[in-house]
Amino acid sequence: MERYDQLYRLYDEFDAATLRALQDFVDLFPPVDSRVTLEHWQEVGDDLADRKAEIRAAFPAAGETFSELAARASRDQAFTALDLHAKYDRGVNVLVLDVDETLRSAGGTDNEIPRETLHLLTEFHEAGTPIVVCTGQTLENVKGFLIQGLGNELVHSGDLSIVYEAGTGVFTPGHGADTKRLLYDDLDADVRAIFDAVRSRVLSDAPEDLRRGCHLQGNEFNVTLKPNFETGSDDAREVIDRALVYELDLLGDAVVEEVGGDSEDADENAERASDWARAYYAEQDPEIRGVLESEGATPDCSSDDVPEPIRDTFERIDVAYYEADAAEIGSLELNKVVGVETAFEVLGIDDPFAAVLGDSKSDLRVMKWVAENDAGIAAAPEHASRDVLDHVIRTDELVFDRGKAGDVFRIIFALNRLANLG
The missing domain is CATH 1.10.287 (Helix Hairpins)
Structure with a gap:
């Protein structure tokens, strides 16, 4: 005591x-x-x-x-840090940080990372704590605002890694041949072919209202439709809901063409491809099921009706719905956990105890991974998804106000100071 x-x-x-x-x-x-x-x-x-x-x-x-x-640190922050030290008996040796709606927020920080947050990050860097920025954004977007906010020297110091497009690639400047790892190159040819097929059609085959209402994010691999309206607005919600249904149908067509296009039932399979994709992903995600119901796009079959080869391929592909923000197709073999593990490997972090800050389902995977491996703690903004908040509250209750990630950084600062006392 x-x-x-x-x-x-x-x-x-x-x-x-x-x-x-x-x-x-x-x-x-x-x-x-x-x-x-x-x-x-x-x-x-x-x-x-x-x-x-x-x-x-x-x-x-x-x-x-x-x-x-x-x-x-405030009194509450210092005592929270001491409680964490009593529980884990170690400090944080790497930061794993989502960006949008975590470090910055359209509703709380005018979509800019606050100056306080940036300053605290530079202090962690100067103290020797590596930083892994883990985001669904493209590499060029992330590099741009990080260099602007943190400075070129820090970004290229060798102690910062960027996991981009939710784990399809990892960029760690200053590490020679390991500086850029294109994780999607390791996927099987048939999966890459499916993504190529969807990407080639996603805009050209889209109905006019979708082409006018959303755009294809410039990813290297993932297929992400974003609204041409303010994120979170009613217009954005409406167009992303339609985009989700459209992407599911495209994905169903591409999977059936790649996996079952040469079968005797090829024509029948092609007719049922959309329903199979809708049924499978509705079973996987209640949010997707809700969108399909609201759009009048409920499938005429259940996921049990999906043929095994088609289902096996669906099991390797992720469809993510971010309300009023994005509809995305990605690979379940490439996610933020895989990207973070690769970043740790490149940075030489053999025994991580990470602070993971995020707000979405893709961040939750990293949070659960560090929890299962006794490899860190998790924090989330108060407006994070329900599943994320449930996990954070069940673990260490590190929930912060919108745009106030700096409050958690101050707790981590105090934790590390206390850990150094022994």
Whole structure:
């Protein structure tokens, strides 16, 4: 209980709230060409240093740690960190981070990663903690905003890896031949042929209302339709629901053509391809089933009616529905877990204890993977999907407000400081 008693004393005897405000001002104050303003910044820095010195003097054995805790973490954050340390007895040695609706939020941060969050990430980097950005976005999009937000030096430091398109590729600058790994190249030829067929038709064969209402995201492998409307809007929801049904039908056609196109029942199979795809994926995902019902596209068969060779192929292909955001076809053999494992391998992380931040079903797979392997903790924004929130609440209850990923980073900062005390 000694550590708990010390924390109680720290936050009872010292004005940690003012200390944090001073630290944030020093860390986040934008550079300005003003002598008066810079003098004020220096005064704040001096006040901060004096207050930290008082804490160091009050805690001779761990003063540096406690002065940094008070300056970086609130009382609740510090005690949460201490609870995590008591439970796991180790600190976080790698960050695994989703981007959209996790680090940034259209509803909370104007789709920009907050400056506080970016600064905290640079501090983790300077402390030697590798960062794995794990996203469904294209590589070029991710590289662009990371370089803009974190700087070219950090992105190309050799300690940052990008798992893009939800696990189809991994980009880790500074690692020679391992810098870019195209994981989809390892898939069987028949699966790659199915994706090629769907991609070649997805826009050209689309009804006019879909062509006008959505676009094909520029992925290297996955087939992702995104709305030409604001994400989350009623128009976006309507077009993505139609796009999901359309993609299921295309996928059914492509699978039947690749797997059952040479059979004696080829013509009959082609007629039933759409129903088979709808039935199979409706059984896999209640959200997909709900969309099919609302669109009047419920199949005239059950998943039990799908022929075994067709079903076996469906079992290798993922159809993901993100309400009012995207309809996507991907490979179940390529997901964020596979990408994260590859990133760890390239980064040389043999014994990971990761902090996984995310909001969607694809992030949940990584969260469950680290939980099953005693390899980390999970955190999610309060607006994450229900399954994600259920998992996070059942484990360590690390739920943060929209656009406030920095709150969890402060807990992790405190955890790592406490772990270093032994």
